[in-house]
Amino acid sequence: MIKINVYKLIREPLLHFLVIGAALFFLFSQVGGPEIETDNRIVITQADLDRLADVWLRRTGRPPSSQDRERQLDQLIRDQVLYREALVMGLDKDDVIVRRRLSQKMEYLFKNLGSVTEPTETELNAFLAENASKFTIPAKISFRHIYLNPDSRGQGIYVSARKLLTQLQDPAGVTDVVSKSDRTLLAYDYSEKKENEIASLFGDAFSKQIFSLPVGSWQGPIDSVYGVHLVYIKSHNMPRLPQLSLIRERVSSKWKAEKHRKTGDVFYQSLLQRYEIVLDDNIINNAMVGAEQ
Amino acid sequence: MKRLFNRITQQTVIAVALCLTLGFSQTAFSSGGGIVTDDETSLGGAARTQPYSPYAQRNFPNLPLWGDTHLHTAISFDAGAFGARLLPPDAYRFAKGEEVVSSTGQPVKLSRPLDFLVVADHSDNMGFFPKLQEGAPYVMANEKGRKWHEMIEAGGQEGVKAAAEIIGAFSQGKFPEDLQALPGSSIYRSTWDDIINAAEGANDPGHFTAFIGYEWTSLVKGNNLHRVVMYRDDADRARLMEPYTATPPLGSQNPVDLWKWMAAYEKKTAGQVLAIAHNGNLSNGIMFPESEAFGKKIGKEYVETRARWEPLYEVTQIKGDGEAHPFLSPNDEFADYGTWAIGNLDLSVLKKNEMLRFEYARSALQTGLRLEDKLGTNPYQFGMIGSTDSHTALATAEEDNFFGKHSGGEPNKDRYKHPMAKIGDLEYKGYSPLASGWAAVWAEENTRASIFDAMQRKETYATTGSRMIVRFFGGWEFDSKDANTRLPAKVGYAKGVPMGGNLSVAPKGAVAPTFLVAALKDSIGGNLDRIQIIKGWVDAQGKMHEKVYDVAWSDNRKQNANGKLPSVGNTVDVASATWTNTIGATELITVWKDPDFDMKENAFYYARVIEIPTPRWTAYDAKYFEVNMPEEVPMTTTERAYTSPIWYKPT
Numbered sequence: 001m002i003k004i005n006v007y008k009l010i011r012e013p014l015l016h017f018l019v020i021g022a023a024l025f026f027l028f029s030q031v032g033g034p035e036i037e038t039d040n041r042i043v044i045t046q047a048d049l050d051r052l053a054d055v056w057l058r059r060t061g062r063p064p065s066s067q068d069r070e071r072q073l074d075q076l077i078r079d080q081v082l083y084r085e086a087l088v089m090g091l092d093k094d095d096v097i098v099r100r101r102l103s104q105k106m107e108y109l110f111k112n113l114g115s116v117t118e119p120t121e122t123e124l125n126a127f128l129a130e131n132a133s134k135f136t137i138p139a140k141i142s143f144r145h146i147y148l149n150p151d152s153r154g155q156g157i158y159v160s161a162r163k164l165l166t167q168l169q170d171p172a173g174v175t176d177v178v179s180k181s182d183r184t185l186l187a188y189d190y191s192e193k194k195e196n197e198i199a200s201l202f203g204d205a206f207s208k209q210i211f212s213l214p215v216g217s218w219q220g221p222i223d224s225v226y227g228v229h230l231v232y233i234k235s236h237n238m239p240r241l242p243q244l245s246l247i248r249e250r251v252s253s254k255w256k257a258e259k260h261r262k263t264g265d266v267f268y269q270s271l272l273q274r275y276e277i278v279l280d281d282n283i284i285n286n287a288m289v290g291a292e293q
Numbered sequence: 294m295k296r297l298f299n300r301i302t303q304q305t306v307i308a309v310a311l312c313l314t315l316g317f318s319q320t321a322f323s324s325g326g327g328i329v330t331d332d333e334t335s336l337g338g339a340a341r342t343q344p345y346s347p348y349a350q351r352n353f354p355n356l357p358l359w360g361d362t363h364l365h366t367a368i369s370f371d372a373g374a375f376g377a378r379l380l381p382p383d384a385y386r387f388a389k390g391e392e393v394v395s396s397t398g399q400p401v402k403l404s405r406p407l408d409f410l411v412v413a414d415h416s417d418n419m420g421f422f423p424k425l426q427e428g429a430p431y432v433m434a435n436e437k438g439r440k441w442h443e444m445i446e447a448g449g450q451e452g453v454k455a456a457a458e459i460i461g462a463f464s465q466g467k468f469p470e471d472l473q474a475l476p477g478s479s480i481y482r483s484t485w486d487d488i489i490n491a492a493e494g495a496n497d498p499g500h501f502t503a504f505i506g507y508e509w510t511s512l513v514k515g516n517n518l519h520r521v522v523m524y525r526d527d528a529d530r531a532r533l534m535e536p537y538t539a540t541p542p543l544g545s546q547n548p549v550d551l552w553k554w555m556a557a558y559e560k561k562t563a564g565q566v567l568a569i570a571h572n573g574n575l576s577n578g579i580m581f582p583e584s585e586a587f588g589k590k591i592g593k594e595y596v597e598t599r600a601r602w603e604p605l606y607e608v609t610q611i612k613g614d615g616e617a618h619p620f621l622s623p624n625d626e627f628a629d630y631g632t633w634a635i636g637n638l639d640l641s642v643l644k645k646n647e648m649l650r651f652e653y654a655r656s657a658l659q660t661g662l663r664l665e666d667k668l669g670t671n672p673y674q675f676g677m678i679g680s681t682d683s684h685t686a687l688a689t690a691e692e693d694n695f696f697g698k699h700s701g702g703e704p705n706k707d708r709y710k711h712p713m714a715k716i717g718d719l720e721y722k723g724y725s726p727l728a729s730g731w732a733a734v735w736a737e738e739n740t741r742a743s744i745f746d747a748m749q750r751k752e753t754y755a756t757t758g759s760r761m762i763v764r765f766f767g768g769w770e771f772d773s774k775d776a777n778t779r780l781p782a783k784v785g786y787a788k789g790v791p792m793g794g795n796l797s798v799a800p801k802g803a804v805a806p807t808f809l810v811a812a813l814k815d816s817i818g819g820n821l822d823r824i825q826i827i828k829g830w831v832d833a834q835g836k837m838h839e840k841v842y843d844v845a846w847s848d849n850r851k852q853n854a855n856g857k858l859p860s861v862g863n864t865v866d867v868a869s870a871t872w873t874n875t876i877g878a879t880e881l882i883t884v885w886k887d888p889d890f891d892m893k894e895n896a897f898y899y900a901r902v903i904e905i906p907t908p909r910w911t912a913y914d915a916k917y918f919e920v921n922m923p924e925e926v927p928m929t930t931t932e933r934a935y936t937s938p939i940w941y942k943p944t
Binding site: 055058059060061096097100101104149151178179181182183184185186187188196199200201202203224225226227 | 355356390404405406427428429430433442446470471473475476477478541542543760762764777778779780781782811812813814816817878879880882
């Protein structure tokens, strides 16, 4: 069946498809499925029967008996005879399942087109630039914080917070920062966190705010869902696009995936052009009615 | 297929949605796996001796990693039959926080990404459904296969019947032999490859962990013995063997045979796997046997092998909560949570009270103590996790973002009233599924190895969908001051063992074990009502006991004369599906000493943290779809967490 499709491929004017098609044709002619239509011989090999016996073993847990083997052979012959007769009678035409199966095989051929070339440095760099957003590392911050508990501190909490902030901003200030904090199950020190990660721990508002703080000094007070915090941003890495050399493999695999998809599209379009697609009037009328609504 | 799906949601289905899962779990350094070094805190009396080397300081995880170990995609035949179209790569993208379009065409996104995921599709018939749908030749060669394919092609009512027949045939062991997707076949091999490749593609050490896994779906005449099998390993090892199935002769329904397969896998590949059982509530008394299983007496070999391969139990998920049952725990006012106790998985046999003891986690932990007394090993010394068992490829466990058990149960205005499954007069009500749960793991970093190892040491807890942070340590020397230190975890690790551990041998003069327990509310969840410690033990006569202690609670409530704590109240406005955090606490912490301790009796202790009432998924449905639901539909929930126990063994 594939051979017929391959013939169509060879008729295709696009040169690289022709080459691939010829290679596939050669391959299939060497491997050789059962010949059909051209003669009335049905050739069954020992390998065919061994395969059936293997399937039997897996399903039943025992090898087929000699009677079972005979039945398998009969069934195989029967399948082949009926299959060929069905082709002669044209039963494969307009059959949804046959159609789908064959089109799947074509899709499979698409997938394997154009898979040979490795991208060049220039191609990868261009691809990286075009798809920068997919490869950009988001902004990350590292920070420490002091937590003040509203339940235990009550109304004076912001006054305490500002007082503490003044102490901390003194250059000769406190070294044991954690001892200034109220108890919490949250960690005191966070490294390289993205905005959404901070948000999932402290809430959205807190996360947004601390991403706008200056680096290298104590700031606050800032509210979270748990209480009030003083925050020291240790570092703030802006979003950045890594050098190609650091992410070559990822870029290359995405480039290839994209290439495959495009090649498949081009191939399909070249096939499509050989057909006139006729939609009957009802379809067009219905579509217009749908659009108006 | 869209039509098929719609019909499925509209019709009464005469079958049971099986739960099968493959899982990928993913963790991220950046999203919580960081390590705290205790270099900057003054801990008062907590740290007793400092090592000579100032750099040799103890590291411990500062945040739990969140994940789902039990998620199905369209590769699972039942998920596909119910309309799932998303595949493992979609499941990972969704778990990482990307917006995806669900099988029913609805855009969906998690409130917060997960750290890890195990895609756990059923090993039986793995990849069958896509073949049925496309009308693969081997399917069409079978009379039933052709019929099912044509029914699904026809769609509508016919499609529904096909789904029901397929699932029914499997759960009663009547699935046509010729249609089985069996290990060793090319279909099976390529499906397993696809699953592995999806995990490898999504795995991003330090940020998100995608575990390779599958679900072994043993159903003994409808009695659920399912296990998720998850791998510590990468593709190079996992590819060397195909998954174990439950269908003879290649597979087996007996967990003992699964454990043999796991041993064979480890021997052949030098890899590591573990198994997680789930839904004892649908096993009709055979999940945690005490005297015999599959006609064989429970002996030394059974208990040792089970303890070796099954360090965790999935205690809560969409098909019911399995921590406790009100019949077994009549004095526990919170025991009746998400209880599913009608019968076995396909409702072919009804539930009897005498089955319950062998189905629920709490009684299994007790049974384990008894077996340990008798045989020297506790087969049920398991840690706790929750997971979804969703069949939609979407790991959703939040009440306001719940995409249901299967694709027929994705949000639609009638899902609360269409039975999830119906057999004769019996049915699983449409509103009965729980938006539950997550697995929380105290791992040092977000990698396959680190999370797997934390699971092996049971340093895990389960939640019903909330992301509260829970610490639980046991030792002999905790005192009330330890609850006031700024880094409770540091004291916890220094003076005790974390959740999942065994208490050390009691030092001279110690009278009773002490526990440091703490919980912090989910940043976007409800406040906390209380922390409880649940103790189970076995006395000298072999009798099983349990007691629930309230140990920390909000709002300065006072216990009454009988020790009962008044209710925290309820702020839920059902009509608007909202609540306020004006009651409850953001954080609770305490040190508790067992007041009823007997040195001679082995025992376990675990913590249960309960949130204030919040709207249930049904309330969000009612509001969004503007429907009035009948009285019988529960509209509020109290999310909770269950920690892995800490065990005491007399010396």
